[in-house]
Amino acid sequence: MQQSSNSLEDIQREEEKVKRSIKDAAKKGQKDVCVILAKELIRSRKAVSKLYASKAHMNSVLMGMKNQLAVLRVAGSLQKSTEVMKAMQNLVKIPEIQATMRELSKEMMKAGIIEEMLEDTFESLEDQEEMEEEAEMEIDKILFEITAGALGKAPSKVTDALPEPEPMGAAAAVDEEEDIEAMQSRLATLRS
Numbered sequence: 301m302q303q304s305s306n307s308l309e310d311i312q313r314e315e316e317k318v319k320r321s322i323k324d325a326a327k328k329g330q331k332d333v334c335v336i337l338a339k340e341l342i343r344s345r346k347a348v349s350k351l352y353a354s355k356a357h358m359n360s361v362l363m364g365m366k367n368q369l370a371v372l373r374v375a376g377s378l379q380k381s382t383e384v385m386k387a388m389q390n391l392v393k394i395p396e397i398q399a400t401m402r403e404l405s406k407e408m409m410k411a412g413i414i415e416e417m418l419e420d421t422f423e424s425l426e427d428q429e430e431m432e433e434e435a436e437m438e439i440d441k442i443l444f445e446i447t448a449g450a451l452g453k454a455p456s457k458v459t460d461a462l463p464e465p466e467p468m469g470a471a472a473a474v475d476e477e478e479d480i481e482a483m484q485s486r487l488a489t490l491r492s
Contacts, residue, residue, distance in 0.1 A: 308351050315344050 318341050325333040 305355075308348060311344050311348055311351070315341060315348075318344070
């Protein structure tokens with residue numbers, strides 16, 4: 301490669317000399333010398349193009365050889381990895397690993413199902429609490445609107461015990477009978 305580059309440089313230097321010689325001969329009026337030198341220049345240019353072509357061909361061959369070397373290296377690596385895989389296969393018992401993987405898969409599935417069930421339970425509890433709070437807020441809002449805020453002044457929760465109802469005595473029974481008679485008389489007057 302280096303030799304062809306040196307040859308090209310030599311030929312190009314000679315071409316420059318020939319061009320100068322053609323110019324000198326043309327100044328002196330020597331047509332025959334100019335024709336001979338021009339033919340020499342044409343031959344040198346053809347030689348340069350042939351040198352470039354052979355250089356390209358040599359580069360192509362060199363690249364092909366490098367490619368083949370790389371392929372051989374890859375083949376060697378593949379062969380070594382195949383040997384390693386065979387050794388690993390002899391060391392590792394495939395059926396035992398498959399059984400272990402199946403058991404592991406089952407356990408993981410069980411754990412996943414249990415986790416999902418727990419998450420669903422906690423989510424439903426949280427949703428119920430949120431719904432109860434929202435319902436209480438809505439009830440308070442409606443009662444506040446209906447009672448024009450009077451209910452808002454009352455305490456939100458009763459903490460005292462309810463008062464004991466008074467026993468129904470004879471006086472209460474008499475009052476009740478009088479109320480019933482009064483209502484019946486009003487009803488009779490309304491009918492008539």
